[in-house]
Amino acid sequence: MTNINPAFAAGQETALIDPKQAMGWMHTARFLTTAAQLHQLPPISVPEIAFVGRSNAGKSTAINTLTQQKQLAFASKKPGRTQHINLFSLGKQGVTDAVLADLPGYGYAAVSRSDKERWQRVMLNYLMQRESLSAVVLLCDPRLGLTELDEALLDAIRPRVAAGLKFLIVLTKADKLTRAEQAKILSITKLNAGGGEVRLFSALKKQGVSDVAQLLWHWCHPDGLQPAAPAAEAVDTAADADKA
Template sequence: MSDNPFPKAEFLRSCARHEQLPTESLPEIAFAGRSNAGKSSALNKICQRRKLARTSKTPGRTQLLNIFSLPGGHLVDLPGYGYANVPEKIRREWNVMVGGYIASRDQLVGIALIMDIRHPLTPHDEQMLTWAESSGRRVHVLLTKADKFSRGRAANVRQQVQKALGERATCQTFSAADGSGCEQAQTKLGAWLKGEPGL
């Protein structure tokens, strides 16, 4: 996309509480997803920066709201969800922090919801979709790790997921490994930052 703001993204800060979030009225896009679905890798690929967001082979590692600044807005990397070994206390804190952010953050213009194409629409994904819908948030689903499937099979899964999503969200295939779907995601999320409806 022309005038692409994403490669100019820079880490701003990590926030453990809502009051630590940026006070500017700039639009924000949140990246949400199940632990190990490829959320940080997707964010890095979209921003064309290999180590912008820290990736980990240990699910549940990110427990803070990580904020990245870029021209005209912010990206917010939310803690991953759905990891069974996370203690119940941390899980409750996650619900309060993330659920509260989605429900009340005025600057939030949309959610990039990351799902592993091999395991889409988990119960935790459905909970996130419910939160987003009840808060009037736009959602664009990235079906990551699409390189694990043939192009035809990936397209079929995307069609099935879009049918299940209905009007709740738009959906595309994506691969951080080979870059497929990256430009489409940049166009969609870039339109949100500009206040446009997107694709």
């Protein structure tokens, strides 16, 4: 069973920590497990944050930039071909206090229709049924804006958002826009976000990186404290069982 901090579920607000602390926390990310189906994922008793987005939205680059690790999230040379959910543990001194879930990119035309439909079912089931899912980070290319597939995903999670699920839209590749263009797309996306957070982000210029790291840390530690050790032990035990 999931054991999500009540304060987290209720969305209580506290002051954000120092950016260096948040970035240091993100840097602790380490591979936990991978799965092709929802039932293959281990039960998690700490907040789980899913990263989703179209295949060309820069999701892997964003994860690697946030964690300051060049190859934590695998960026395939053939977008859309990797169809697994990858989990990464977060937490200092070996204590897992959160998990990042990297979901395969969607919308790439080179994948067969049957593979697309299968993955869409897996993703939908994950977003609707994963008990430990606490927040969703949607990566979006600001030059395209929210596409039909992005909006469909937001519609799918809307019931869970109403029940307390957090979500953030990250506008990647912001360095490719002028300041005026950035301001415009930021304003438009906020109007379409339906209560979610929106941030401009550039891996190249490091724009918005520490801001996003602070927000994710805050979402996983709403009371400003580290989770108790048993939660981490549950994750580690699940990982050990998966490797056996």
